[in-house]
Amino acid sequence: MREIVVVSGKGGTGKTSLSASFSYLEGQNALACDCDVDAANMHLLLEANFKNQEDFYSGEVAIINEELCKNCGKCATVCRFDAIHLINGQYKVDPISCEGCHYCSHICKPNAIDMITQKAGDIYTSNIKNNTKMVHAKLGFGAENSGKLVAKVKQNAKIMALNGDIKYVITDGSPGIGCPVISSLSGANLVVLVTEATITGLHDLQRVQKLVKTFNLKAVCIINKYDLNKKMSEQIEAYLKEEDIKVVGKLPYDETFTKALAQAQTIIEYDKNSVLANLIQDSWKEIKNEVIQ
C-alpha cells in the first residue's frame, strides 16, 4: 500500500478535481481519502453514498452546575480565553470560546464545573464510482481538532487499504500550512503539489514545500493554468528545479474543470478524449512511477 497525498497551500488550484480524477482512473486499485475535513468536497465528484457513519469525539467544554456554584468568580479569573462571564448574577461558560483546558474545573472549590467531551465530527466510509471506496469526514461546528480528525480519517483509510490489499490510498489534503496540513502529510509515500501559474500560486507553493521538506517527504508537482501567465509558470519551474521536484504535469487554463464540476463529474468522465483528460492520465502514470521508485 502506498499513500499519495495531494496538497496545494492555496485553495482553488484544482487539487480536489485532480485527486478525484486519479481515484476514478485507478478504480478498485485505489482508495480515496478526503483530508480536507474543513471543506470536504471530494465526495461530490465521486458519488459517495455515506454508507457507514462513526462519531468522532475530541476536545472538551466546561459547563457550570448552577446548583453547586457559589459564584465566587475564581473560574473567570483563571480563564485565559475569556470564556466565563457573569450574566444576571450567574457565571456561565461561552462554549465557543472555551478551549477545554480544565483549569477552571481543577480550581473550582465546590466542584461545580464539569468537562463534557464534544462530538467534533462524523467519519464516513462510502462506496463510490468505479467500484471503489472512500473515507471522508465532516467537521462539527467550531470543533478545533481538525488535525486529529484528519489523522483518524487517514488511519481508517490505511487500515482499510491494507486489509483489502489495495495498492494506493489517494489523499486529498487540506490547504494552508497549519495543524490539518501537517497531519495530512504525515507518513505520505509521495506528495503531489498542485499549484497554478499565478503570483499567489508560487508564494503558497514555496511555503507548503518548506513544510514538506521538514518532513523529508518526496514530492512532485502539477502546474495548473500554466498558460495563464507563462512567465510565472517559468518562475515556478525554476523554483521546482532548485528544489529538485519533478514536474509531472502542466495543464492549460481550461473551463472544463468547472464544467465537469458543475455536472458533479470527474474530468475523465466528462470527456474522456479531451486534451485535459489525456494530460491528467499522463500525470497519473508519472506519479505512479515516482511512487514506486
Added chain:
Amino acid sequence: MKITIASGKGGTGKTTISTNLTSYIASQGNKIVLADLDVEEPNSALFLKADLKKTTISNKMVPRWEQKSCTLCGKCAKLCNFNAIVAMPTEILVFPELCHSCYACSELCPTNSLPMTSQRIGEIKEFKAKDFPFIEGRLDLGQEMAVPLISQTIKYTQENYPKYIKIFDAPPGTSCPVIEASRNSNFVILITEATPFGLNDLTLAVETMRILDQNFGVIINRHGIGNASVEEYCLKENIPIITKVKNDKEVAKLYSKGELIYNKIDHFKNSLDEIVSFIGDIK
C-alpha cells in the same frame, strides 16, 4: 465598521475582493485599513506593492521547565489536557507547539517550576499601501495554531486604527480560524462560486455564521460558469446576494501577475460599486 471577507472553499476570490475593495474605497478618500488574517498563507501583500513600515514579533506564552526547584511530582503532566507536557522519571518535557497557553500547569505547580515565557509564533507586519494602511499576520512555518496570531492581528488593527473602516481577509474553511476572524465583525461577506463545491462549502459557512448569530451576505464570483444552484440556495434561504462578479479570463490574467483589477476592468468595478452601496446600507 468591521467587515470580514470569508469563504468556505479556498480559491474563490477572497483576496481579490479584499484588496480591490479596500483600494477602491480608499481611493475615494475614505479612511480604511485592510488586515490579512489568512496567516497560514497570507497573499494580500502580493497585490498591494506596499512599503513595510513596522514588524512586530508575535508570541504566545508557554511554560519553561526549571529543573532546580522541580520535585518531579508530575502534577503538570496530569493537568495538561493537550499532551504538551510529559513527565519523565528524571525530567519534564514541554512541547510548545501543542501548548494552548492556559497557564494551568504554571500556576498550579506547587514549586513554581514552570514559569511562562514567550515563544515566537509569527509576525505582524504593518505596511503603507498607496493610500491606506495594510496589516498582515504571518504564521511561522511549523507552527500549528493560527488562532492566537489571528486574534493578535485583529487587536493590533483595532488599537492602531480605531476610527477606520476595517476589512478583514479571513482564512478559508469553517473551523476555529474563520470563527476567530468573523465573530466580532459587524458583517461577513461570504464569497463563493456557482459550482457544487462552492455550494457545499457555502452551506457549511452559512451554518457557521448562523450559529455565531452573525449578519452575512454572499458574493458569487466567476458568475456565468457553473450552474444555478448557489443562486437558488440563497433565494431559498433568504440570503442577500451582494453582487455577481462575471467570469472573465482577463481578471484571472491580471490576478496571476499580482495586479489590481478594478481600475482596468469595468464590470469588475461595477461589482465593487454594488458592494460599496450594500455596505453603505449596513447599520
